[in-house]
Amino acid sequence: MRLVILEDYDQASEWAAKYICNRIIQFKPSQGRYFTLGLPTGLPRNHPESYHSYMWNNFFKHIDIDPNNAHILDGNAPDLQAECDAFEKKIEEAGGIDLFVGGIGPDGHIAFNEPGSSLSSRTRLKTLAMDTILANAKYFDGDLSKVPTMALTVGVGTVMDAREVMILITGAHKAFALYKAIEEGVNHMWTVSAFQQHPRTIFVCDEDATLELRVKTVKYFKGLMHVHNKLVDPLYSMKEN
Numbered sequence: 001m002r003l004v005i006l007e008d009y010d011q012a013s014e015w016a017a018k019y020i021c022n023r024i025i026q027f028k029p030s031q032g033r034y035f036t037l038g039l040p041t042g043l044p045r046n047h048p049e050s051y052h053s054y055m056w057n058n059f060f061k062h063i064d065i066d067p068n069n070a071h072i073l074d075g076n077a078p079d080l081q082a083e084c085d086a087f088e089k090k091i092e093e094a095g096g097i098d099l100f101v102g103g104i105g106p107d108g109h110i111a112f113n114e115p116g117s118s119l120s121s122r123t124r125l126k127t128l129a130m131d132t133i134l135a136n137a138k139y140f141d142g143d144l145s146k147v148p149t150m151a152l153t154v155g156v157g158t159v160m161d162a163r164e165v166m167i168l169i170t171g172a173h174k175a176f177a178l179y180k181a182i183e184e185g186v187n188h189m190w191t192v193s194a195f196q197q198h199p200r201t202i203f204v205c206d207e208d209a210t211l212e213l214r215v216k217t218v219k220y221f222k223g224l225m226h227v228h229n230k231l232v233d234p235l236y237s238m239k240e241n
Contacts, residue, residue: 123154
């Protein structure tokens, strides 16, 4: 397990972006080698706060990608269980997930695997915790009645099957979750802690997110930055590959 500690949000974001760029180039994507994930909340695809809209407006439309290669769960499918099963099958048919990138909530949930979720769970319909609903209210003008209460999500087990997992954690409000993920044992009440048992997990955080960690822990991982920085320097180019 790697813990990469950067000074602030911007530096953490830049380091993660460079790492992802290098991993994509190393992956050598082609017509038959691709897969992207997005998580919906049951909103219509064209809703401005749906994950479909978010992914397209903030990522997909800015890069060279065939829309047919972007696979996003449909929270409005007539049969949600069939939608989840089909999603798992698509991942399997694509050869699995090479790199899963995600963030966590202050309660340590990964994707929408809320506290108490099974650590072997697969893609499914999940009831959202009140903390998650409150956190998402800002995207709906603070109106809780408009915030979805359920969502489709990849399971913890689904993510654990990925060959590599990157988790981004920034801000003091997520410091206790990082502490639970790094310094305490695996616990289904803090689903992010499951990735202690993944062979290739990399946590990327800023200084604020380390406030609950032991000084010794922070010093140890900061002492490895010369190793971690070799993962993003040099920055690879598609032209060179």
